[in-house]
Amino acid sequence: MRILAAMSGGVDSAVAAARAVDEGHEVVGVHLALSRMPGTLRTGSRGCCTIEDSMDARRVAGQLEIPFYVWDFSERFRADVVDNFIDEYRHGRTPNPCLRCNEKIKFEAVLDRAMALGFDKVVTGHYASVREGVDGSPELYRSADWAKDQSYVLGVLTSEQLRHCYFPLGDTPSKQEVRDEAARRGFSVASKPDSHDICFIPDGDTKGFLDDKLGQSAGDIVDREGNTLGAHTGTHGYTIGQRKGLQIGYPSEDGKPRYVLEIRPVSNEVVVGPKEALDTIELSGSVMSFAGADPIAAEMTTGSYATDGSISHTQAFECEVQVRAHGNPEAASAQIVEGRLVVRFVDPISGVAPGQSAVVYVGSRVLGQVTIDHTVSADRGSLARA
């Protein structure tokens, strides 16, 4: 097959490209220039896509004797990922830029271009696996290494996208093995640190970044009864479930810590309350996608379709749901009701923010995901309709 290897300059994508070459495919390496003003030198484990990173990727491609190009998708990245990130915060929601990048850039913009240039698949160093489902359509699965599993950020991919994805690292038992393999292959990136945090905020100061982009607009911190408890300097400095940095200045009546429950961008308020109020028993949304066969086609449940082909209703079915990239999979039951995916947890979970993705797992298969727009808390009923 003709395979395009997306090479970030990190060890995972280096080994993934190497394995594709070993398997006898015709591989071409590509480094994505996503930053408008790339730094020249890498600064530790923060940030990504500096010129040094592209040189690292180029060297690995040279060792693999495959052609290597640098593709500039910085404008698309700015529009689809960075601007989306800022916009979500502006609306009081919590975005997940890595998911958005996979959805719009790596497995859309890049994939589209790769297909147009005659490639069959795109290979990356993501820890996840694609396997064939019963009906022959591709399905997404967790990786063998639980700690490194990245299926959450890939949960937004569709069948059509998965058809053209290849994740060779999915079945490798551990990241250490990947590093060892890189060392055996003579890649200098074998010991390169993994990048953390958000790649376009290299100093890790998300609040500072948002202050700069959104400005600081002071408003009130209130409790659920509407009493003003204090002041904030910008709603984007807060996220649901946050306990630290509230700066209210005096303890609550019962002495217990307060948590951010809701962000209201229209009234510019941050609502705080006790931990129990954070406990979410249900979440739902209408924007969803399935990474492979949908639950009816996969015979996980019964239901019916609407005229546009989307699912309108299903019976409830058991699953596990993750609301964060490295969060715990929580036992739940899922159901589609009037075109909305509704998830009810067995035990309440805390810190669920509208705008995040809830990724639904059945066993180790990623069924799909839904963008959360509504949550129901254990003690109070509906809260935070975004």
Added chain:
Amino acid sequence: MAIYLDYAATCPMPEEVQAEYAKALRLVGNPSSIHQAGQQSRNLIENARAVIAGYVGVEPMEVSFTSGGTESINTWIKGRVFAHRRLHPGQEVFIALTRAEHHATLDAVEWLEDNGFATPLWIDVDSDAVMDLDHLDAQLHSVPAGSVAGLTTLVANNEVGSLQPLVEIAQVAERHGVSVHLDAVQGFGSIPLSISELGVDALSVSAHKLGGPVGVGALVVSRSAAPIDSLIHGGGQQVSRSGTLDAAGAVAFAHAATIAFGISAEERDDKRGLRDALIHGLSAIEGVTLRGSSSRLDNNVHITLEGASGEVALYLLDAEGIYVSTGSACQAGVAESSHVVLAMGLGDQAARSALRFTLGLQTTEEDISHVIDVFPSVLERARAAGYPS
């Protein structure tokens, strides 16, 4: 079966030049040493210097070997401005140029501007990237007399190939008393460039654009020219530049130049014929537009593509073993959209769809036919891939 059509980027080194280079490398002696070992190396480089001087109509003393075109250009531009500032303290200093110049020029001027040393005086180019002489005159009139440190111009645009009206440019500059430098990195070897005949002050050339080694070039400054300061100080081995003389490199440069200048008129005609065949074949394809003046470099073909990205076409051609260019690439290796095409007023889409083919000594008729054969399919696939956003 690769077809190399990026001679403007660099050229293969002819076997003879490799042989002379290797031979010179075996000699031990710093050309500046007084003893006979040094004198031997010194003779080699002085012979080479005389050869280069002969091709630009100057005396050997007026030629300084440098590390290449970029150093030569930087030295003249910055050195001229620094000298001018020293001689005329306290006044605003201008440097005249077009926006279609090479990055070695543009970036050096940008640096001077950012650091308060000089103000660029921009001269318009037309839609063929040819300098607008009326605008040159007007711009030179618009600033105080004696405030322009110099004018630098390409002898031919390195991207679209258009030959510049050098005689006329020099005349206008002379009327205003402005020193002129020619960026002859592309064109040395195919365009007659006698400094005295043209009436200019200085000229920069590069060895590897002719088949010499990378890392060798020359800056030619006429003895009667407005003075320039050196950028590289040290042992004072040469008039405009210090540093151990690279005898072997200079020998290879001179040899490559001799081969280039020695090409017979028939052979030149044949080469132009190949260029014209490529122009004809590509222009006939729907959606392909030839850019640049009909008065162009012997080996240059430059086109823009309708509805397709030049970068994508480059990848597709690369996959077919055909090596071309879109213009410049940045440090990261991203193919950039052409600033020359933008300066020509052709718009952003055109600037992103530019493709440059430059032919050379090893290019054959079969190469050209093959490119013409595969290009329609390349264009179709490039269109399907769309523009990068």
